[in-house]
Amino acid sequence: MENRKRVLITGAAGFLGSHLCDRFIKEGFHVIGMDNLITGRLKNIEHLFPLEQFEFYNNDVSKFIHVPGQLDYILHFASPASPIDYLKIPIQTLKVGSLGIHNCLGLAKAKNARVLIASTSEVYGDPTVHPQTEEYWGNVNPVGPRGVYDEAKRFQEAMTMAYHTYHGLETRIVRIFNTYGPRMRLNDGRVLPAFIGQALRGEDLTIFGDGSQTRSFCYVDDLVEGIYRLLLSDYAMPVNIGNPDEISIGDFAEEIIKLTGTDQKVVYHDLPVNDPKQRQPDITKAIELLDWQPTIDRAEGLKRTYAYFKSLTTEELNQKEHKDFDHYIVK
Ligand code: UDP
Numbered sequence: 401m402e403n404r405k406r407v408l409i410t411g412a413a414g415f416l417g418s419h420l421c422d423r424f425i426k427e428g429f430h431v432i433g434m435d436n437l438i439t440g441r442l443k444n445i446e447h448l449f450p451l452e453q454f455e456f457y458n459n460d461v462s463k464f465i466h467v468p469g470q471l472d473y474i475l476h477f478a479s480p481a482s483p484i485d486y487l488k489i490p491i492q493t494l495k496v497g498s499l500g501i502h503n504c505l506g507l508a509k510a511k512n513a514r515v516l517i518a519s520t521s522e523v524y525g526d527p528t529v530h531p532q533t534e535e536y537w538g539n540v541n542p543v544g545p546r547g548v549y550d551e552a553k554r555f556q557e558a559m560t561m562a563y564h565t566y567h568g569l570e571t572r573i574v575r576i577f578n579t580y581g582p583r584m585r586l587n588d589g590r591v592l593p594a595f596i597g598q599a600l601r602g603e604d605l606t607i608f609g610d611g612s613q614t615r616s617f618c619y620v621d622d623l624v625e626g627i628y629r630l631l632l633s634d635y636a637m638p639v640n641i642g643n644p645d646e647i648s649i650g651d652f653a654e655e656i657i658k659l660t661g662t663d664q665k666v667v668y669h670d671l672p673v674n675d676p677k678q679r680q681p682d683i684t685k686a687i688e689l690l691d692w693q694p695t696i697d698r699a700e701g702l703k704r705t706y707a708y709f710k711s712l713t714t715e716e717l718n719q720k721e722h723k724d725f726d727h728y729i730v731k
Pocket of ligand 1: 482578592595606613615649672
């Protein structure tokens with residue numbers, strides 16, 4: 401019998417989930433991946449299937465989950481995570497954040513496992529505090545288009561804290577800011593794959609609003625390192641993990657045009673409802689508690705990400721997942 405530590409990762413076939421699977425395999429864990437493949441793709445983890453220390457359950461975590469054997473850690477990363485995704489599948493988004501985390505916490509209690517949940521900077525909504533510290537409670541519209549994601553994640557944090565305080569379960573909460581890297585879906589509507597995809601297809605880059613809204617982009621390897629350290633720490637309150645290097649979306653479009661060496665123009669569309677005007681993580685806690693900060697700057701991270709997108713087939717490049725979602729852009 402192998403005596404590796406065993407970790408369950410929900411959302412294993414997604415962008416972040418698949419990178420986490422890789423990391424835990426590398427660290428010598430037995431990894432049990434779970435995904436219902438609504439937004440995840442087997443392609444992201446197919447290289448792990450030959451490994452004895454990897455198994456995969458095609459399962460919806462919002463329904464009862466059964467995992468035989470011991471579990472040391474559970475990482476709940478299943479969720480649609482782009483604004484268009486959660487407009488398209490709002491009920492599943494709410495369910496995976498609420499019923500899904502309840503199942504994970506129940507399983508963790510039964511197995512005496514430690515749980516880490518993927519929360520998000522979206523809990524801060526359209527923030528009135530800048531940069532965002534963990535103490536800020538946020539400015540979220542529960543009935544706006546982002547409400548299904550934001551409120552599910554807020555509920556998820558509340559539920560996790562309740563299991564921690566009431567049942568004494570070991571829990572960790574990471575608030576993830578915008579993250580990018582290989583394996584993002586080219587057409588999930590997120591700004592980085594949207595811009596790169598447009599540049600590669602020779603289309604104009606679509607800036608929503610006037611491009612003055614800001615984001616702070618973290619390369620996926622840095623994020624995974626922060627999550628790994630948080631999991632192994634003894635800190636149960638939420639911790640921001642992200643790269644504080646803030647940029648406006650207008651300037652970001654220019655960077656992508658330079659990166660891709662294309663000659664594309666930018667075109668302006670209406671800003672989606674409740675689109676946050678600014679976002680930048682305060683990472684003081686991560687620095688102090690986890691001795692973590694990002695090490696990969698945007699120039700390097702974008703180079704690696706672009707290499708991935710360039711390797712996609714023409715068919716993948718031209719696949720439009722969200723052509724019916726024009727109403728995403730509403731005044
Ligand atoms: N955005 C844009 N053009 C696009 C896609 C997104 O200007 O083709 C903007 C979007 O309105 C937001 C920012 O880029 O202000 C980041 O959007 P994304 O969906 O990546 O993530 P968010 O941080 O809003 O969840």
